[in-house]
Amino acid sequence: xxxxxxxxxxxxxxxxxxxxxxxxxxxxxxxxxxxxxxxxxxxxxxxxxxxxxxxxxxxxxxxxxxxxxxxxxxxxxxxxxxxxxxxxxxxxxxxxxxxxxxxxxxxxxxxxx
Amino acid sequence: xxxxxxxxxxxxxxxxxxxxxxxxxxxxxxxxxxxxxxxxxxxxxxxxxxxxxxxxxxxxxxxxxxxxxxxxxxxxxxxxxxxxxxxxxxxxxxxxxxxxxxxxxxxxxxxxxx
Numbered sequence: 729x730x731x732x733x734x735x736x737x738x739x740x741x742x743x744x745x746x747x748x749x750x751x752x753x754x755x756x757x758x759x760x761x762x763x764x765x766x767x768x769x770x771x772x773x774x775x776x777x778x779x780x781x782x783x784x785x786x787x788x789x790x791x792x793x794x795x796x797x798x799x800x801x802x803x804x805x806x807x808x809x810x811x812x813x814x815x816x817x818x819x820x821x822x823x824x825x826x827x828x829x830x831x832x833x834x835x836x837x838x839x840x841x
Numbered sequence: 842x843x844x845x846x847x848x849x850x851x852x853x854x855x856x857x858x859x860x861x862x863x864x865x866x867x868x869x870x871x872x873x874x875x876x877x878x879x880x881x882x883x884x885x886x887x888x889x890x891x892x893x894x895x896x897x898x899x900x901x902x903x904x905x906x907x908x909x910x911x912x913x914x915x916x917x918x919x920x921x922x923x924x925x926x927x928x929x930x931x932x933x934x935x936x937x938x939x940x941x942x943x944x945x946x947x948x949x950x951x952x953x954x955x
Binding site: 732761763768769770771772773774776816818828829830831832833834 | 845874876881882883884885886889899900931933942943944945946947948949
Protein backbone atom coordinates (compact mmCIF):
# COMPACT_ATOMS: atom_id res chain seq x y z
CA UNK A 729 0.00 0.00 0.00
CA UNK A 730 1.13 3.54 -0.67
CA UNK A 731 -0.39 4.68 2.58
CA UNK A 732 1.76 7.04 4.60
CA UNK A 733 2.53 6.19 8.18
CA UNK A 734 2.84 8.86 10.84
CA UNK A 735 5.09 8.71 13.83
CA UNK A 736 4.54 9.05 16.73
CA UNK A 737 0.95 7.87 17.07
CA UNK A 738 0.44 10.28 19.97
CA UNK A 739 2.32 13.31 21.24
CA UNK A 740 1.71 15.38 24.36
CA UNK A 741 3.52 18.69 24.91
CA UNK A 742 3.20 21.92 26.84
CA UNK A 743 1.96 25.10 25.26
CA UNK A 744 4.84 27.03 23.74
CA UNK A 745 6.90 23.94 22.89
CA UNK A 746 7.53 22.74 19.36
CA UNK A 747 5.81 19.64 18.00
CA UNK A 748 7.37 17.42 15.35
CA UNK A 749 5.52 14.70 13.49
CA UNK A 750 6.97 12.38 10.89
CA UNK A 751 5.53 10.60 7.90
CA UNK A 752 7.04 7.75 5.91
CA UNK A 753 5.76 6.32 2.65
CA UNK A 754 6.67 3.49 0.32
CA UNK A 755 6.64 4.47 -3.34
CA UNK A 756 7.52 7.56 -5.36
CA UNK A 757 5.17 10.53 -5.16
CA UNK A 758 4.30 13.74 -6.93
CA UNK A 759 3.03 15.53 -3.86
CA UNK A 760 2.63 15.09 -0.15
CA UNK A 761 0.06 16.91 1.93
CA UNK A 762 -0.57 17.46 5.62
CA UNK A 763 -4.03 17.77 7.14
CA UNK A 764 -5.42 18.58 10.56
CA UNK A 765 -8.56 17.04 12.04
CA UNK A 766 -10.18 18.41 15.15
CA UNK A 767 -12.24 15.95 17.15
CA UNK A 768 -15.51 15.11 15.40
CA UNK A 769 -14.77 17.30 12.40
CA UNK A 770 -13.61 16.93 8.83
CA UNK A 771 -10.01 17.26 7.72
CA UNK A 772 -8.55 20.64 6.96
CA UNK A 773 -5.76 21.05 4.42
CA UNK A 774 -2.62 22.58 5.94
CA UNK A 775 0.15 22.44 3.38
CA UNK A 776 1.22 20.71 0.18
CA UNK A 777 4.81 20.01 -0.76
CA UNK A 778 5.85 18.84 -4.20
CA UNK A 779 8.42 16.13 -4.82
CA UNK A 780 10.93 18.67 -6.15
CA UNK A 781 10.67 20.81 -2.99
CA UNK A 782 12.65 20.17 0.18
CA UNK A 783 11.05 22.59 2.63
CA UNK A 784 7.95 24.71 2.88
CA UNK A 785 6.64 27.15 5.45
CA UNK A 786 3.18 28.39 6.31
CA UNK A 787 2.88 30.54 9.41
CA UNK A 788 4.03 28.40 12.36
CA UNK A 789 4.17 25.28 10.20
CA UNK A 790 7.31 23.95 8.59
CA UNK A 791 7.24 20.90 6.36
CA UNK A 792 10.28 19.08 5.03
CA UNK A 793 10.44 16.35 2.43
CA UNK A 794 13.25 13.89 1.84
CA UNK A 795 12.39 11.83 -1.23
CA UNK A 796 15.55 9.72 -0.91
CA UNK A 797 14.35 8.53 2.51
CA UNK A 798 10.68 8.64 1.50
CA UNK A 799 9.85 10.70 4.55
CA UNK A 800 8.39 14.04 5.55
CA UNK A 801 8.14 15.94 8.79
CA UNK A 802 5.71 18.55 10.07
CA UNK A 803 6.99 20.99 12.66
CA UNK A 804 4.59 23.22 14.58
CA UNK A 805 6.48 25.94 16.40
CA UNK A 806 5.33 27.68 19.58
CA UNK A 807 2.36 25.36 19.93
CA UNK A 808 -0.96 26.51 21.33
CA UNK A 809 -3.79 24.65 23.02
CA UNK A 810 -5.81 25.24 19.83
CA UNK A 811 -3.30 23.07 17.92
CA UNK A 812 -4.66 20.03 19.76
CA UNK A 813 -5.89 17.77 16.95
CA UNK A 814 -4.93 14.76 14.86
CA UNK A 815 -2.52 15.36 12.00
CA UNK A 816 -2.43 13.25 8.87
CA UNK A 817 -0.07 13.03 5.96
CA UNK A 818 -1.41 12.08 2.56
CA UNK A 819 0.59 10.88 -0.41
CA UNK A 820 -0.41 10.40 -4.01
CA UNK A 821 0.48 7.35 -6.05
CA UNK A 822 3.10 8.95 -8.28
CA UNK A 823 2.95 9.64 -11.97
CA UNK A 824 0.37 7.05 -12.87
CA UNK A 825 -1.81 7.47 -9.82
CA UNK A 826 -1.75 11.15 -9.08
CA UNK A 827 -5.44 11.81 -8.71
CA UNK A 828 -6.02 10.08 -5.41
CA UNK A 829 -4.34 10.42 -2.06
CA UNK A 830 -3.62 7.84 0.59
CA UNK A 831 -3.81 8.81 4.25
CA UNK A 832 -1.94 7.47 7.23
CA UNK A 833 -3.52 6.75 10.60
CA UNK A 834 -2.41 10.09 12.01
CA UNK A 835 -0.57 11.60 14.97
CA UNK A 836 -2.76 12.70 17.85
CA UNK A 837 -1.30 15.89 19.29
CA UNK A 838 -2.31 17.14 22.72
CA UNK A 839 -1.07 20.60 23.69
CA UNK A 840 -1.49 21.23 27.39
CA UNK A 841 -2.16 24.81 28.48
CA UNK B 842 -19.77 29.78 0.50
CA UNK B 843 -20.66 26.31 1.77
CA UNK B 844 -17.74 24.28 0.36
CA UNK B 845 -18.53 20.57 0.71
CA UNK B 846 -21.82 19.60 2.33
CA UNK B 847 -22.66 16.08 3.43
CA UNK B 848 -26.10 14.82 4.31
CA UNK B 849 -27.15 13.27 6.57
CA UNK B 850 -24.76 13.94 9.47
CA UNK B 851 -25.86 10.90 11.46
CA UNK B 852 -27.73 7.73 10.60
CA UNK B 853 -28.50 4.40 12.22
CA UNK B 854 -29.33 1.52 9.89
CA UNK B 855 -30.39 -2.04 10.47
CA UNK B 856 -28.41 -4.80 8.82
CA UNK B 857 -29.63 -5.31 5.27
CA UNK B 858 -31.12 -1.86 4.84
CA UNK B 859 -29.96 0.44 2.08
CA UNK B 860 -29.23 4.13 2.07
CA UNK B 861 -27.62 6.91 0.06
CA UNK B 862 -25.19 9.50 1.34
CA UNK B 863 -25.15 12.78 -0.51
CA UNK B 864 -22.16 15.01 -1.08
CA UNK B 865 -22.56 18.42 -2.68
CA UNK B 866 -19.85 20.95 -3.52
CA UNK B 867 -20.23 24.47 -4.80
CA UNK B 868 -16.63 25.12 -5.84
CA UNK B 869 -16.87 23.75 -9.39
CA UNK B 870 -14.34 21.04 -8.52
CA UNK B 871 -13.77 18.29 -11.05
CA UNK B 872 -12.61 15.61 -8.64
CA UNK B 873 -14.65 14.12 -5.82
CA UNK B 874 -13.89 11.34 -3.35
CA UNK B 875 -15.53 9.19 -0.72
CA UNK B 876 -13.43 8.01 2.24
CA UNK B 877 -14.26 6.07 5.36
CA UNK B 878 -12.51 6.59 8.67
CA UNK B 879 -12.42 3.92 11.36
CA UNK B 880 -10.99 4.27 14.89
CA UNK B 881 -7.21 4.15 14.95
CA UNK B 882 -7.01 4.03 11.18
CA UNK B 883 -6.47 6.58 8.52
CA UNK B 884 -8.91 7.41 5.81
CA UNK B 885 -9.46 4.72 3.24
CA UNK B 886 -10.63 5.60 -0.24
CA UNK B 887 -13.91 3.93 -1.27
CA UNK B 888 -14.65 5.41 -4.69
CA UNK B 889 -13.75 8.54 -6.54
CA UNK B 890 -14.73 10.52 -9.62
CA UNK B 891 -12.60 12.58 -11.98
CA UNK B 892 -15.56 14.30 -13.62
CA UNK B 893 -19.27 14.28 -14.25
CA UNK B 894 -20.46 10.86 -15.36
CA UNK B 895 -17.27 9.06 -14.32
CA UNK B 896 -16.50 6.92 -11.28
CA UNK B 897 -13.67 4.63 -10.24
CA UNK B 898 -12.92 2.20 -7.43
CA UNK B 899 -10.65 3.03 -4.56
CA UNK B 900 -9.09 0.78 -1.92
CA UNK B 901 -12.27 -0.54 -0.28
CA UNK B 902 -15.13 -0.41 -2.82
CA UNK B 903 -16.97 -3.63 -1.94
CA UNK B 904 -20.52 -3.11 -0.70
CA UNK B 905 -20.71 0.45 -2.02
CA UNK B 906 -21.86 2.06 -5.25
CA UNK B 907 -21.50 5.65 -6.42
CA UNK B 908 -22.92 7.98 -9.01
CA UNK B 909 -21.87 11.38 -10.34
CA UNK B 910 -24.76 12.49 -12.53
CA UNK B 911 -24.09 16.17 -11.87
CA UNK B 912 -20.71 17.77 -11.43
CA UNK B 913 -21.59 19.20 -8.03
CA UNK B 914 -22.99 15.99 -6.51
CA UNK B 915 -21.40 12.67 -5.63
CA UNK B 916 -23.65 10.00 -4.14
CA UNK B 917 -22.51 7.00 -2.12
CA UNK B 918 -24.92 4.09 -1.85
CA UNK B 919 -24.93 1.16 0.53
CA UNK B 920 -26.88 -1.63 -1.11
CA UNK B 921 -27.28 -3.93 1.90
CA UNK B 922 -25.73 -2.45 5.03
CA UNK B 923 -23.50 -4.63 7.23
CA UNK B 924 -22.10 -3.93 10.73
CA UNK B 925 -18.63 -3.74 9.15
CA UNK B 926 -19.78 -0.59 7.37
CA UNK B 927 -20.19 1.23 10.67
CA UNK B 928 -17.84 4.15 10.19
CA UNK B 929 -17.51 7.86 9.62
CA UNK B 930 -17.76 8.73 5.95
CA UNK B 931 -16.07 11.76 4.48
CA UNK B 932 -16.53 13.32 1.10
CA UNK B 933 -13.82 15.48 -0.43
CA UNK B 934 -13.33 17.45 -3.61
CA UNK B 935 -10.39 19.02 -5.38
CA UNK B 936 -9.89 21.36 -8.28
CA UNK B 937 -7.20 19.52 -10.19
CA UNK B 938 -6.29 15.88 -9.74
CA UNK B 939 -2.55 16.37 -9.97
CA UNK B 940 -2.51 17.22 -6.30
CA UNK B 941 -1.69 20.81 -7.04
CA UNK B 942 -4.44 21.77 -4.69
CA UNK B 943 -5.50 20.28 -1.40
CA UNK B 944 -8.71 18.47 -0.81
CA UNK B 945 -11.70 20.24 0.71
CA UNK B 946 -13.50 17.89 3.08
CA UNK B 947 -17.05 17.76 4.29
CA UNK B 948 -17.81 17.44 7.99
CA UNK B 949 -18.63 13.75 7.75
CA UNK B 950 -21.53 11.32 8.14
CA UNK B 951 -21.48 9.07 11.18
CA UNK B 952 -23.14 5.79 10.23
CA UNK B 953 -23.97 2.99 12.63
CA UNK B 954 -25.23 -0.35 11.34
CA UNK B 955 -26.88 -2.52 13.97
